Amino acid sequence: MTHVAHLEELYGLRVFHSPGASDTAADLPRPETVAWRIATETYDAEETWEEAFARFCATVDTTKVRALVVGPWEDAYEASSSRVIEVLLAARDRLPALRALFLGDMTSEEAEISWITQADVSPLLAGFPALEEFGVRGSQGLKFPALRHDALRALALESGGLPVDVVRGVGASELPALEHLDLWLGTSWYGADSETADLAPILSGDRFPNLRHLALRNSEIQDEVAAAVASAPVVARLDVLDLSMGTLGDEGAAALLGGQPLTHLKKLDLHHNYLSEPVRQRLTETLVTAGVEIDLDPDGAEEYEDEGIVERYVSVGE
Template sequence: MVGQVPFDTERESMTVNEHLSHFAGLPVTDFPDEDGRRPRPADVPGPTAWRVQYDWQTPFPEILHEFLDTVDAARLTHLVTGWDDSCDTIELLVDAADRLPALRHLFVGDIAYWESEISWIGRGDITRLVEAFPRLETLEVRGNCDMQGRPFASEALRRLRLETGGLPGRVVRNLCACDLPNLEHLDLWLGVDDYGGDTTVADLAPILSGERFPSLRHLGLEDAPRADEIAAAVADAPIAARLESLSLALGTLTDEGAEALLSGQPLTRLRRLDLHHHFLSDAMMERVRQALPGVEVNLDEQKELDDCPYVAVSE
């Protein structure tokens, strides 16, 4: 049976301003570290998620192969890749799949804004990762990704997170065609039109209807420039009745969208509602809190509403 993926509320609130400190329940260890040293497993006090990154001197493919030769790759369960010198990291990982049979949790592209704008990070076809690592429970990808029109199937995958500056509708439509019966946690950064983010509510319909992903308990539709429209669609969506947590964070949510949420299906069954980075008025924030007394509501990062609300992550 696939183990439960930990829910990390601190991780959920992070964007591109910092590197991961923890991933899938484990602390992150850099290879190489900030001083250029290559730590060995004996140097780490306990289980860790290794983060492999370009060190500005050695090409990333060489760093990755050096890492695989240093650790016990056959037993590695958690892996994070960082700045990769614009290499095709997906291809490199696929090529190394036979050396990583125990890999269960993978984050591709833990790259902060000072290393690269998110819209500059090309990631390629994530389908190849799921096919190369069929036992993955967690897959998180930062950067512009695609699915090349080929849906995939996985009984192992429990958590999928796509962090993009603009998520194309075709990727969402292809995702909705995938067979993921045990997917519990889905986060999509929708992003802006200028960087390919043309996903519509119609593209999300198979998710919102509950038709796809029968085990889904968390849904994040984040970094959305049309967050009010997304909120209204979620409020009346069948999927809302079985969610334990919902995130509409990082987007342009205003009082109109919050009103739609409060007027739709009761959200009191939620454990957590994340709306951080929003454009709600003080009065609406208080209404949300009062309406959801038993729910952990994140209303951090209130922004001043002006003529042009903006998403948290774009360029």
């Protein structure tokens, strides 16, 4: 399985790790020029996340900060992000310029993606109405009830198994400015229990009129998702369609090829797939010759056989 890496960029700004105990404002970049990452240790932390955030607020002119990346908080594999959310909400008057927030930037060494304990993240969107980009990694305990947010342009929920209530909550939300939606649907081994019918509000094209980049990826039902996408009204307005990181095989690719035209796309991302060479060639001949950038992986993913049963795996599970 792929190891999830730390973010290197958010809101077009490079990620800069929060000030150390000996740093002064003179040692640091201008507050508006980077995305600030605040973190502590997951295991055996010497300070709490709240203490790290307090030092950040004492050292940096937070009124100019445009992007924040929340890294590990102590014991993130069993302690939820609710404390972090409360601290951020308490500081919202000190963060008037905040436009981008990512919650849970951890690698597998810090906490496996399926272990990261989240909470109801909707208060962050309510508390920061000017937020334009919002991302969450980890779905244990994650809640995303239907909401309205008029400024949000990009939403990413990264998981090894996204609960159906979260998928339905996103689909029922009113996000009129949303241009980029990225859902890692995951595997039932780690909590994924949605079906393609739960994606219908997203695929209809009615909920998010400005959507241009749709990623429904890392799914163990990627063939079924591809079949639903093949006739989905939303596709006609997309620039980028991403069905990567899952168990996509020839059946799903055939549905895409037999569905509505995809030649208007700028990019089709299918990396980490289980496609045969003839189907790869059909995709290339149909789309690349029409000017569509397509990511198929040089070799695709590898199937495994267990007691005579062939298994396919998503890119990111545990």
